[in-house]
Amino acid sequence: MSQVQPPVGVDAVAAQKAALRGEFGNWSIVHTSDTGRWWAIRTVRRARLDGRLLGARVCTELDADTADGLRAKLREVAEDEAGAR
Structure with missing residues (x-):
């Protein structure tokens, strides 16, 4: 009996x-296989886990074509939020 092999790229x-997820623990990371897009999602509460208020803009959803693109957007949000505290 042969084993079912995962589609190419699943491990990647x-x-x-x-x-x-390791770098951005307050975000849920999703990759949609049908579109190939990457998503990062969090609640406003998760954005404020440290108890400090953020600026008026609270980002709860991001998307990108690649994992690296999503990482760049997540870093930008993290930098913006660090400056707003």
Whole structure:
């Protein structure tokens, strides 16, 4: 009996997800296989886990074509939020 092999790239996607989750723990990371897009989602409450208020803009959803593109957007949001505190 042969084993079912995962589609090409599944391991790479899993590794990229794990890396993003490790770097941005307050975000849920999603890769949609049908569109190939990457998403980062969090609630406003998760954005404020440290108890400090953020500026007026609270980002709760991001998307990008690639994991690296999503990482860049997540870093930008993190920098913006750090400056607003």
